[in-house]
Amino acid sequence: MTQLTTDNHQSRPIISVRNVTACYGDEIIIRDISFDVRAGEIFAVLGRSGCGKSTLFKVIVGLLQSSSGEVIVDGEPVSEVMEDESEKMLRKIGVLFQSGALFTSMTLAENVALPLRRHTDLPEKTIENLVHLKLSEVGLSGYGGFLPAELSGGMRKRAALARAMALDPKILFFDEPSADLDPVTSAELDQTILQINRSLGTTMVIVTHELASIIAIADRAIMLDREEKTVIGEGRPADLMKSEDPRIRDYFNRTPASRAPLSDDVDVPERAVVGPES
């Protein structure tokens, strides 16, 4: 690549997924998937429930072994990393799972300190300072002494984000970050994600079935399809929305014929509704 740009970090792939196929038992869940995530971007993995988003997520972070293909994260093949150098990998990828599970008997500060205590030899005072910094990065300054149960759902999510960021990962993974949040809280979380991406340059990979979120913050996205079991579209959300492919258009338009179950519903912005008359 000889592309000249001041925004150099935007063009280098930090994650390369090459011809990945993954199965549970005999059943193929995702097939021959390839794409790159560029360093510094917010990248979304879209698709309806059950299309294999979480499965792909697990393969990328090394929790599930693919049956063929490979994943390279920051220059290193994932499966090998997980066997030999899982410590190093943990510093590269921070993961926020759907449940976002904080330890309920620990304060926010203790939750955020946990990975620092486990994976570093930093002195206690430094850990305290880092915890303070991480909590302020997600807008939770002054909440370190609170227990998760004393906070709102949105605040718990942000605390889980602070914990995922504790070791300064180059990449943050989110699996359905807005699940179980109301639209306003979910939009606030989007803004926090965007802010962290812009200020720290952290690459973000967001797995979601929500539209509002993606249109607002993702630089690029891929869409998976349950029937095809693979990627059916890739590009900027604004371009995907204009796709000729009826499956992709339907996804963005949520036409009644393809309407997903209620839990999948989100408000579609006015400008997204460009499909055929119904």
Ligand SMILES: Nc1ncnc2c1ncn2[C@@H]1O[C@H](COP(=O)(O)OP(=O)(O)O)[C@@H](O)[C@H]1O
């Ligand atoms: N541990 C598992 N064992 C067997 N099948 C699974 C397992 N996890 C998910 N599946 C199946 O794999 C498919 C894709 O699931 P998943 O990756 O969770 O989709 P998504 O995250 O897009 O909703 C679904 O049909 C689901 O039932």
Ligand SMILES: [Mg+2]
């Ligand atoms: Mg999932």
